[in-house]
Amino acid sequence: MVTVTISPAGRFPALAPKLPISLVLGEKTLENATVADVKQAIAAQFPKFYPERQKLSLKGDRKALLDDDTLAKIGFESGGELNVKDLGPQVGWRTVFLVEYVGPIIVHPLFYYFPRLFYGGEVQHSLLQKYCLGLVLLHFIKREYETVFVHRFSKATMPFRNIFKNSFHYHVLGGILLAFDLYRPKYAAFSPAVLGTKRDQLSFLWFWSAIFIFAELSNLKTHLILRSLRPEGTRKRAVPHGYGFNLVSCPNYFFESLAWFALSMMTGSYAAWLFFFAGSAQMAQWAVKKHKAYRKEFGSEYPKDRKAMFPFVF
Known part of the structure; x- marks a missing residue:
């Protein structure tokens, strides 16, 4: 089971006003949980903040994470923090x-x-x-x-x-x-x-x-x-x-x-x-x-x- 803390990158996204939040990715592990899975979990909490609007990055880093990358590949550890940015309507x-x-x-x-x-x-x-x-x-x-x-x-x-x-x-x-x-x-x-x-x-x-x-x-x-x-x-x-x-x-x-x-x-x-x-x-x-x-x-x-x-x- 993987736990991820999601906080805003810069100003708070209007579609996700309750950030930061902590997400639990079900039965996923660091080796098979992907960035796309995290985006889906965010969208489950804030339905209007759909995955295509989200830009996820490691805490303190502006580089966008690729959807297909696993959390293990990007060097993320359970309980860690990712930043999310609203890319606007898509x-x-x-x-x-x-x-x-x-x-x-x-x-x-x-x-x-x-x-x-x-x-x-x-x-x-x-x-x-x-x-x-x-x-x-x-x-x-x-x-x-x-x-x-x-x-x-x-x-x-x-x-x-x-x-x-x-x-x-x-x-x-x-x-x-x-x-x-x-x-x-x-x-x-x-x-x-x-x-x-x-x-x-x-x-x-x-x-x-x-x-x-x-x-x-x-x-x-x-x-x-x-x-x-x-x-x-x-x-x-x-x-x-x-x-x-x-x-x-x-x-x-x-x-x-x-x-x-x-x-x-x-x-x-x-x-x-x-x-x-x-x-x-x-x-x-x-x-x-x-x-x-x-x-x-x-x-x-x-x-x-x-x-x-x-x-x-x-």
């Missing part, structure tokens, strides 16, 4: 992704098919604009498909406030700003920026469209590889291999960046370049974190010559 990762990606799917057709609302007049769309609409919708519909049928998430939820921050990138930068620039009269059929230029040539459009589609299919392939490494309902992690993973830790980010680079080169749009650079910078940060996490978790098993995101460079 929302499912899958829900966040669905909300993020649906924005551009709605926004781009609105700007394309109802130009009078946004530009004050009709726009005779160029072939370039038609290709842009198709490629952008391809990307975000694919992302919605992956969210529902491909991705397996290691964490069930994230703070609810993040849905607004995450959606800004897609709804505003990749939605409103990108759509406004791509479908405006500047890139219309008889605009000097298009008519008689390379952006009016099928070979030019096909070349960059082919790179975009290659990058999208490659991105999907890497997601399928990652899915195969994690059995459903688990947080299992393994060293990924094959199709890009032999060069970088996060080829999914590399291929997504390549897709938006292709669209930027095809259009020359300032909004496309902004979306490309902003997205690539964020993905590079994530890639570095994942790269370091892989090296720390798998040690000598992890290939030393892999870069984080860009082959042979970074």
Whole structure:
């Protein structure tokens, strides 16, 4: 039988006003009682303070404890103390992704098919604009498909406030700003920026469209590889291999960046370049974190010559 004292980390959580409390984990031992078991026991005392809202840490330490770790593994002794912090209202990762990606799917057709609302007049769309609409919708519909049928998430939820921050990138930068620039009269059929230029040539459009589609299919392939490494309902992690993973830790980010680079080169749009650079910078940060996490978790098993995101460079 294991006894755990739970005290607040910082200010008292509003949903658990009676802290500190002492919990008894039934017939559990230090060797088989997990951090997740402690969270469940807290939730049993304070039903609205559900496990996903809780961040547990050792007394005096801010580092979050992993749900799957046993109390013995984290060095806890029966009768000891853990700190809990309220992470705030949570929302499912899958829900966040669905909300993020649906924005551009709605926004781009609105700007394309109802130009009078946004530009004050009709726009005779160029072939370039038609290709842009198709490629952008391809990307975000694919992302919605992956969210529902491909991705397996290691964490069930994230703070609810993040849905607004995450959606800004897609709804505003990749939605409103990108759509406004791509479908405006500047890139219309008889605009000097298009008519008689390379952006009016099928070979030019096909070349960059082919790179975009290659990058999208490659991105999907890497997601399928990652899915195969994690059995459903688990947080299992393994060293990924094959199709890009032999060069970088996060080829999914590399291929997504390549897709938006292709669209930027095809259009020359300032909004496309902004979306490309902003997205690539964020993905590079994530890639570095994942790269370091892989090296720390798998040690000598992890290939030393892999870069984080860009082959042979970074």
